[in-house]
Amino acid sequence: MKSNTNHPPPGKEAEDLQNRAHQGMRVTWMGLWINGSLSVAKGAVGIIGGSQALLADALHSFTDLVSDVLVLFALRFSAQPADRQHPYGHGRMETAAAFCVGLILLLAGVFILFRSAGDLWIPRPYRLNFLVLPFVVLVIALKEGLYWITIRVGRRTHNQALLANAWHHRSDAYSSIATFVGVTLALLGYWRADALAAAAVAGLVIWTGAKIAWEALDVLVDAAPPEETLQRIRAAIGRVDGVQGIHALRTRWVGPNLFVDVHIQVDPNLTVARGHAIAHQGQQSVLSEVKEVSEVNIHVEPA
Numbered sequence: 001m002k003s004n005t006n007h008p009p010p011g012k013e014a015e016d017l018q019n020r021a022h023q024g025m026r027v028t029w030m031g032l033w034i035n036g037s038l039s040v041a042k043g044a045v046g047i048i049g050g051s052q053a054l055l056a057d058a059l060h061s062f063t064d065l066v067s068d069v070l071v072l073f074a075l076r077f078s079a080q081p082a083d084r085q086h087p088y089g090h091g092r093m094e095t096a097a098a099f100c101v102g103l104i105l106l107l108a109g110v111f112i113l114f115r116s117a118g119d120l121w122i123p124r125p126y127r128l129n130f131l132v133l134p135f136v137v138l139v140i141a142l143k144e145g146l147y148w149i150t151i152r153v154g155r156r157t158h159n160q161a162l163l164a165n166a167w168h169h170r171s172d173a174y175s176s177i178a179t180f181v182g183v184t185l186a187l188l189g190y191w192r193a194d195a196l197a198a199a200a201v202a203g204l205v206i207w208t209g210a211k212i213a214w215e216a217l218d219v220l221v222d223a224a225p226p227e228e229t230l231q232r233i234r235a236a237i238g239r240v241d242g243v244q245g246i247h248a249l250r251t252r253w254v255g256p257n258l259f260v261d262v263h264i265q266v267d268p269n270l271t272v273a274r275g276h277a278i279a280h281q282g283q284q285s286v287l288s289e290v291k292e293v294s295e296v297n298i299h300v301e302p303a
């Protein structure tokens with residue numbers, strides 16, 4: 001049985017979805033403009049100065065730009081309320097976007113690694129000077145700032161696409177640190193350091209992409225939440241008077257919402273009305289005590 005009290009009124013639900021999407025889109029648009037500017041600036045400086053590390057960093061910023069576009073699309077789509085074709089809502093679009101962000105990072109990392117490996121043995125004209133280092137420091141500060149702004153909104157709205165994008169921003173900041181080190185050493189005469197820095201950027205990008213893609217895939221295949229969450233759900237139902245047993249507990253994430261299906265056992269001599277009342281109390285207990293749960297479907301069985 002399923003209680004209709006699990007959901008807010010349709011108008012309120014749509015308003016909450018739109019507000020959540022608006023918060024995410026605002027911070028993502030900010031990141032998109034910054035990433036677009038940085039990818040052009042890094043690419044121009046890298047081409048003029050012959051720095052493979054800066055070119056790799058520019059490509060990393062470009063992948064940030066692509067992931068921003070994906071996240072904007074996912075946010076707009078996930079803000080739509082549930083309908084006949086999507087009874088659980090459209091929250092999985094956020095997870096799908098996070099998975100795509102991870103794949104983009106993986107492919108970009110492999111490309112950068114392949115390119116930098118060849119440059120380890122081929123000296124290139126190096127025309128940068130120490131004035132480029134303040135530019136790299138500015139990039140690091142901007143990307144770390146974007147990480148903190150995006151991660152806060154992502155955590156507040158429980159948005160996996162935003163969380164993935166935040167880590168994408170931070171990986172760009174880390175790659176710029178590697179670029180700073182490589183450019184500095186190259187300016188001091190160690191020309192291979194620039195290619196090594198590009199390889200370090202590639203390794204970081206591959207690791208971040210694999211982590212983001214794996215976590216998103218885990219959600220897409222309906223992996224269970226942490227055992228601690230399941231224990232809290234069981235405890236909330238078990239405290240209801242009349243519940244004699246709990247089994248067949250299943251959960252699934254849809255965007256920020258956790259859906260729960262569970263069977264409870266009650267006294268077989270109870271009336272249908274009393275069994276329904278116990279199930280309803282169990283639903284309300286879970287919804288009030290486990291904040292990440294948005295809907296509980298309880299099936300009543302005789303003990």
